Amino acid sequence: MMNSAPVPLPDPNPTPVLVVEDIASVQHVYMAQLQKMGLVPHSAENTRQAMALFAQHPYPLVLLDLMLPDGDGMDLIAQMRAEAPHTQIIVITAERMAERAVTAMRAGVFDYLTKPVSEPRLQSAINRALAQIRGQRASGSPSPGAVGAFIGQSEQMAALYDRIRQTATSDASVLIVGESGTGKEICAEAIHRLSPRAGNPFVVFDCSAIRADRFESELFGHMRGALPGAISDHAGAAIRADGGTLFLDKLTELDTALQGKLLRFLQNQKVRPVGSPTERQVDLRILSASDIPQQDAVEQGKLRADLLYRLCVVALHIPPLRERREDIGPLAEHFLRKFAAQEQRGFTTIPEQTLHRLQTALWPGNVRELMNMIRSAVILNDGDALTLDMLPQISEPPPQNDTPLDALAAFDGESLAQIERRIIEYRLARNDQSVPQTARGLQVAPSTLYRKLETWRATEE
Numbered sequence: 026m027m028n029s030a031p032v033p034l035p036d037p038n039p040t041p042v043l044v045v046e047d048i049a050s051v052q053h054v055y056m057a058q059l060q061k062m063g064l065v066p067h068s069a070e071n072t073r074q075a076m077a078l079f080a081q082h083p084y085p086l087v088l089l090d091l092m093l094p095d096g097d098g099m100d101l102i103a104q105m106r107a108e109a110p111h112t113q114i115i116v117i118t119a120e121r122m123a124e125r126a127v128t129a130m131r132a133g134v135f136d137y138l139t140k141p142v143s144e145p146r147l148q149s150a151i152n153r154a155l156a157q158i159r160g161q162r163a164s165g166s167p168s169p170g171a172v173g174a175f176i177g178q179s180e181q182m183a184a185l186y187d188r189i190r191q192t193a194t195s196d197a198s199v200l201i202v203g204e205s206g207t208g209k210e211i212c213a214e215a216i217h218r219l220s221p222r223a224g225n226p227f228v229v230f231d232c233s234a235i236r237a238d239r240f241e242s243e244l245f246g247h248m249r250g251a252l253p254g255a256i257s258d259h260a261g262a263a264i265r266a267d268g269g270t271l272f273l274d275k276l277t278e279l280d281t282a283l284q285g286k287l288l289r290f291l292q293n294q295k296v297r298p299v300g301s302p303t304e305r306q307v308d309l310r311i312l313s314a315s316d317i318p319q320q321d322a323v324e325q326g327k328l329r330a331d332l333l334y335r336l337c338v339v340a341l342h343i344p345p346l347r348e349r350r351e352d353i354g355p356l357a358e359h360f361l362r363k364f365a366a367q368e369q370r371g372f373t374t375i376p377e378q379t380l381h382r383l384q385t386a387l388w389p390g391n392v393r394e395l396m397n398m399i400r401s402a403v404i405l406n407d408g409d410a411l412t413l414d415m416l417p418q419i420s421e422p423p424p425q426n427d428t429p430l431d432a433l434a435a436f437d438g439e440s441l442a443q444i445e446r447r448i449i450e451y452r453l454a455r456n457d458q459s460v461p462q463t464a465r466g467l468q469v470a471p472s473t474l475y476r477k478l479e480t481w482r483a484t485e486e
């Protein structure tokens with residue numbers, strides 16, 4: 026019997042690597058080396074090609090020449106790190122200037138090699154970068170399982186990514202529920218990009234921006250002359266999305282009469298543009314989003330129950346940012362890098378004090394609010410560190426739970442139900458009787474409060 030050494034099994038998911046190098050012979054050497062190491066190399070000759078490939082696939086590893094025919098590789102570093110903060114970049118350049126090496130390392134590159142690079146040196150740098158990538162994945166720290174444009178590895182978000190992956194392969198309708206700015210649109214886009222329809226269009230239909238008299242023309246399109254001002258044929262959202270995904274954003278802001286029309290269309294997916302004599306069958310996957318929990322929306326008369334059943338085969342909930350504070354740091358760092366690169370500012374760090382304040386703020390506008398605040402701080406300031414004085418709009422942290430025990434004595438002798446009622450009524454009074462606002466503050470669904478109010482009213486009658 027032959028006694029051979031065990032042959033390593035091929036890696037079922039080989040790592041794709043982007044090689045950005047304009048000299049064909051050099052590019053060939055790197056590609057051969059990467060293939061020998063069981064990796065999958067893709068090549069780009071210039072910054073334009075590199076960013077086009079990178080936009081399709083944020084490569085975990087990039088080998089990058091700095092002198093490219095259409096630009097400086099340093100700009101690519103900034104853009105790639107802004108798009109995909111966990112990508113490892115190995116610079117291989119003929120430039121020996123120490124200053125450039127320092128700048129590149131500061132910009133976050135993994136290694137800086139000068140040409141000519143020996144095979145063992147290159148192999149060792151690649152192996153170390155791969156170990157780092159594997160380490161990140163194993164430790165679960167930077168976005169191992171994140172989907173699409175999402176940043177954040179809290180337990181809640183990791184569970185959401187799993188559900189997104191599961192639902193992506195099906196053709197079922199998905200309703201995405203979450204407060205404004207939590208990432209419902211990027212969730213919908215991630216589902217589409219992971220689905221078998223990814224090669225076809227993803228079209229957003231913003232229900233809040235539709236005038237009642239334009240609903241059909243926006244959704245189904247119109248023929249020239251069919252409406253005042255219709256100077257040419259117009260393809261509606263349903264036709265533009267044919268074969269792909271139609272995302273109905275801000276669903277509950279659609280007038281309920283129009284919701285009936287939408288339901289009829291969803292039942293047969295037949296489109297007749299305004300003014301057209303003929304009907305056309307389309308093939309769409311429907312995703313939709315609401316910032317009100319679905320049952321509350323039905324109870325409040327903002328969503329027809331029959332439409333909900335059609336649109337919500339699966340419901341996905343995106344938690345508000347205040348319920349996943351561990352995501353705030355990675356998100357803030359991502360936005361800081363991204364906007365610093367975009368605005369050509371030198372920001373690289375968020376000091377502990379700023380981070381703490383970001384992590385304890387309430388963020389009623391969720392990730393969008395955090396993003397906009399960092400963007401404006403970057404535009405209006407410069408420096409290395411994002412200091413607190415650059416974030417004047419940041420809200421005060423919620424008061425600590427240090428209610429003096431004496432204050433609680435006011436509830437002595439009352440049942441838990443009575444105390445709850447007093448607190449709810451107090452908060453409602455402070456919020457001008459707004460149930461949604463009070464529910465947000467108490468971190469319960471508005472339906473919970475509506476039900477309680479109803480019960481109290483009934484017991485008083």
Ligand SMILES: Nc1ncnc2c1ncn2[C@@H]1O[C@H](COP(=O)(O)OP(=O)(O)OP(=O)(O)O)[C@@H](O)[C@H]1O
Nearest residue numbers: 174175176177204205206207208209210211392393
């Ligand atoms: N987890 C996240 N990681 C990175 N960017 C995020 C994340 N969540 C939201 N964003 C960004 O925040 C902004 C708001 O996200 P998005 O438009 O998807 O929110 P939304 O829930 O659809 O809001 P609205 O209900 O107001 O339409 C976008 O620029 C999006 O890219």
